[in-house]
Amino acid sequence: MVGAPPPADKIIRFDDGSYFTFPQLRWSVSHFRQLMPTVEVARGLGAPQPLQRALRKDIDSLRFTPLGSKDSMTWEQSLGANYTDGIVVLHRGRIVYERYFGVLKDSGQHGAMSVTKSVMGTLGAALVAEGKLDPNKKVAEYVPELAKSAFGDATVRQVLDMTTGLKFSEEYADPKAEVWQHAAAGNPLPKPKDYTGPRSYFEYLQTVQHQGRHGEAFGYRTVNADVLGWLIARVTGQNVNEYLSEHVWRKLGAEQDAYMSDDSTGTPFAGGGLSAGLRDLARFGEMLRNDGRYNGQQIIPKAAVADIRRGGDKQLFAKGGYDLLKGWSYRDMWWVTHNDHCAYMARGVYGQRIYVDPKAEMVIVRFASTPTAANAANDPTTTPAFEALGKLLLAKPK
Amino acid sequence: MVGAPPPADKIIRFDDGSYFTFPQLRWSVSHFRQLMPTVEVARGLGAPQPLQRALRKDIDSLRFTPLGSKDSMTWEQSLGANYTDGIVVLHRGRIVYERYFGVLKDSGQHGAMSVTKSVMGTLGAALVAEGKLDPNKKVAEYVPELAKSAFGDATVRQVLDMTTGLKFSEEYADPKAEVWQHAAAGNPLPKPKDYTGPRSYFEYLQTVQHQGRHGEAFGYRTVNADVLGWLIARVTGQNVNEYLSEHVWRKLGAEQDAYMSDDSTGTPFAGGGLSAGLRDLARFGEMLRNDGRYNGQQIIPKAAVADIRRGGDKQLFAKGGYDLLKGWSYRDMWWVTHNDHCAYMARGVYGQRIYVDPKAEMVIVRFASTPTAANAANDPTTTPAFEALGKLLLAKPK
Numbered sequence: 001m002v003g004a005p006p007p008a009d010k011i012i013r014f015d016d017g018s019y020f021t022f023p024q025l026r027w028s029v030s031h032f033r034q035l036m037p038t039v040e041v042a043r044g045l046g047a048p049q050p051l052q053r054a055l056r057k058d059i060d061s062l063r064f065t066p067l068g069s070k071d072s073m074t075w076e077q078s079l080g081a082n083y084t085d086g087i088v089v090l091h092r093g094r095i096v097y098e099r100y101f102g103v104l105k106d107s108g109q110h111g112a113m114s115v116t117k118s119v120m121g122t123l124g125a126a127l128v129a130e131g132k133l134d135p136n137k138k139v140a141e142y143v144p145e146l147a148k149s150a151f152g153d154a155t156v157r158q159v160l161d162m163t164t165g166l167k168f169s170e171e172y173a174d175p176k177a178e179v180w181q182h183a184a185a186g187n188p189l190p191k192p193k194d195y196t197g198p199r200s201y202f203e204y205l206q207t208v209q210h211q212g213r214h215g216e217a218f219g220y221r222t223v224n225a226d227v228l229g230w231l232i233a234r235v236t237g238q239n240v241n242e243y244l245s246e247h248v249w250r251k252l253g254a255e256q257d258a259y260m261s262d263d264s265t266g267t268p269f270a271g272g273g274l275s276a277g278l279r280d281l282a283r284f285g286e287m288l289r290n291d292g293r294y295n296g297q298q299i300i301p302k303a304a305v306a307d308i309r310r311g312g313d314k315q316l317f318a319k320g321g322y323d324l325l326k327g328w329s330y331r332d333m334w335w336v337t338h339n340d341h342c343a344y345m346a347r348g349v350y351g352q353r354i355y356v357d358p359k360a361e362m363v364i365v366r367f368a369s370t371p372t373a374a375n376a377a378n379d380p381t382t383t384p385a386f387e388a389l390g391k392l393l394l395a396k397p398k
Numbered sequence: 399m400v401g402a403p404p405p406a407d408k409i410i411r412f413d414d415g416s417y418f419t420f421p422q423l424r425w426s427v428s429h430f431r432q433l434m435p436t437v438e439v440a441r442g443l444g445a446p447q448p449l450q451r452a453l454r455k456d457i458d459s460l461r462f463t464p465l466g467s468k469d470s471m472t473w474e475q476s477l478g479a480n481y482t483d484g485i486v487v488l489h490r491g492r493i494v495y496e497r498y499f500g501v502l503k504d505s506g507q508h509g510a511m512s513v514t515k516s517v518m519g520t521l522g523a524a525l526v527a528e529g530k531l532d533p534n535k536k537v538a539e540y541v542p543e544l545a546k547s548a549f550g551d552a553t554v555r556q557v558l559d560m561t562t563g564l565k566f567s568e569e570y571a572d573p574k575a576e577v578w579q580h581a582a583a584g585n586p587l588p589k590p591k592d593y594t595g596p597r598s599y600f601e602y603l604q605t606v607q608h609q610g611r612h613g614e615a616f617g618y619r620t621v622n623a624d625v626l627g628w629l630i631a632r633v634t635g636q637n638v639n640e641y642l643s644e645h646v647w648r649k650l651g652a653e654q655d656a657y658m659s660d661d662s663t664g665t666p667f668a669g670g671g672l673s674a675g676l677r678d679l680a681r682f683g684e685m686l687r688n689d690g691r692y693n694g695q696q697i698i699p700k701a702a703v704a705d706i707r708r709g710g711d712k713q714l715f716a717k718g719g720y721d722l723l724k725g726w727s728y729r730d731m732w733w734v735t736h737n738d739h740c741a742y743m744a745r746g747v748y749g750q751r752i753y754v755d756p757k758a759e760m761v762i763v764r765f766a767s768t769p770t771a772a773n774a775a776n777d778p779t780t781t782p783a784f785e786a787l788g789k790l791l792l793a794k795p796k
Binding site: 001004005006011012013014015033034035036037038039040042044045046047048106107188189190200202230233234239255256257259262264265266267 | 399402403404409410411412413431432433434435436437438440442443444445446504505586587588598600628631632637653654655657660662663664665
């Protein structure tokens with residue numbers, strides 16, 4: 001998309017769907033606002049809070065062994081292997097490593113994909129800690145519109161931890177998967193004339209049916225995050241982008257506005273619509289690492305961060321079928337490793353990550369645009385790299 | 399558009415066209431990014447440059463006589479009469495007056511409408527002053543794609559001053575007016591299946607035909623600004639939003655990113671697509687008032703600002719038929735009053751204004767959402783109010 005105009009065969013359009021295929025995706029993930037309507041997550045009008053720098057030269061050569069491999073590789077090699085667009089590492093709050101590739105620059109916002117869910121989960125955990133959202137109440141008590149859907153008799157906790165039993169397939173390869181109905185409902189473009197389905201995220205959520213029982217297994221379903229977005233909006237009286245701005249982004253000393261895609265009724269896509277600056281998400285991760293305190297303020301209650309760190313039910317998680325994430329759990333829409341550094345992670349398709357390693361006092365944020373959506377494709381060259389870096393920083397704090 | 403979701407009869411959608419009718423317009427003009435794709439005019443990552451305040455209490459009671467009226471009214475009364483969303487007055491660079499109404503807040507961006515043209519004209523005048531754009535060259539020498547259109551044999555100067563002879567009607571009430579073909583081409587939504595017309599602003603511009611001869615009369619036509627946008631992109635190698643960001647917005651110490659709507663090929667709407675913060679447009683106006691120098695830097699060449707201030711050909715302007723703007727001229731896409739304060743103005747439909755009064759050392763920026771598009775409807779309660787305030791500040795500078 002360079003030139004005035006760009007060459008015809010280089011134009012990426014929203015409505016033909018190609019924007020979300022590789023390699024066009026490499027451009028699209030840094031330009032979602034140019035493809036679709038968005039709502040602002042305002043940083044406010046004050047001066048950003050600068051991040052200190054203490055760059056290290058011993059990171060690129062760090063070696064680790066990818067999952068399922070016999071041969072080791074270097075950290076620097078992993079950047080290319082993971083189609084990295086941008087990566088930043090904070091140690092004790094200072095930037096020790098920062099790189100950009102492709103079309104992303106430090107002044108720019110990249111799609112966070114399902115990392116959005118963890119941001120929403122953080123807001124949800126905070127509202128629980130503040131007593132504004134009762135985790136034991138049924139969803140329908142807050143959102144009566146969902147009473148007849150599968151969400152109606154799920155608890156807020158089950159939504160936060162995705163242990164709801166839902167008839168909702170996210171098999172993108174299956175054109176009949178419910179995820180496509182969800183996408184069609186939320187698509188901000190005009191509906192086709194013969195379209196008779198739901199016309200917004202909230203309308204779609206009301207149609208989701210039961211499958212299995214709530215509370216019996218972890219089942220990763222984007223719609224839980226959209227329901228959480230509705231819960232947040234209902235109890236706070238603000239759309240999630242506004243609430244996120246007022247209660248987090250403005251307090252972080254963010255250097256850029258973030259934004260969210262939204263449907264035709266103005267509802268932000270809580271399941272995956274956030275785009276943000278790399279360093280601003282690092283500020284967000286650093287705030288969590290500091291028990292919710294950052295930039296001189298308690299932004300998220302300490303109890304909420306403790307709840308995320310503690311993790312969810314490992315047995316329920318094991319039923320979710322993630323072979324590469326054995327022993328992990330899922331809590332408040334965060335992936336909790338339960339490794340010896342107590343690290344927890346936000347994960348988005350095509351390689352997006354926030355990785356908080358409390359023991360190493362480290363936060364990593366990575367934006368990427370991998371050819372394969374599922375993170376199982378890049379976990380082998382990601383998780384052990386992040387763990388190895390945590391060990392390095394713990395051993396040699398400098 | 400308040401609620402989760404908003405009530406069905408309060409939802410404003412892009413595709414049904416209602417967003418651009420009164421009263422929905424009052425919301426839409428502050429939320430364009432939520433209705434359509436946009437590109438960023440980044441302010442950069444540094445700290446904003448604060449504007450000093452020296453608020454005055456003698457402005458609201460200032461009396462003036464609206465054009466064509468026998469009875470006077472107060473400045474404060476004019477705010478309601480003009481459906482003001484936000485207004486700020488700088489005197490000697492300090493904020494002496496600032497008010498917000500409706501849905502606009504100081505943290506928010508409002509559609510500048512055709513004020514966009516004056517921003518583009520400023521860039522054009524700067525490129526002329528820097529020798530990068532020759533005002534005497536034909537447009538086709540820079541953009542060969544326009545050779546067969548009416549623009550091909552127009553000079554850059556004629557485009558900048560809108561003295562081109564074009565078959566292009568902006569009569570919105572006429573469904574056959576060319577402005578609707580222009581809008582259809584630039585509309586970022588998918589084209590209807592039976593649509594055979596141009597599919598982008600640049601494609602549309604190539605179809606514009608001659609009517610009359612270039613250089614014989616002022617004729618206000620939005621497409622001139624789009625051609626200027628193409629000229630800027632061609633000689634700078636950047637889209638106008640990027641060029642505006644790098645050469646102006648980042649240097650102004652702006653406190654918010656601005657943005658522009660764009661067509662499906664990513665081309666920003668140079669004729670009217672800018673949305674910006676009220677105080678940031680005031681910084682822009684103040685930069686011009688200071689001969690292009692602001693925030694410690696020469697942002698726009700002094701010669702470019704002098705060219706705007708000097709104005710255009712009054713006789714050609716008189717042929718444009720603006721009864722309320724007698725004695726004015728049009729230069730570099732600015733409206734030049736030639737009043738005794740040498741004021742010049744950027745004007746956008748529904749009441750948008752930047753008003754620079756060099757003699758009174760005053761800059762006014764107003765955002766509004768009037769029921770009537772044409773500014774002739776609000777000029778009577780606007781121009782004399784601005785002039786009266788210039789006289790007050792000149793007489794009582796405090």
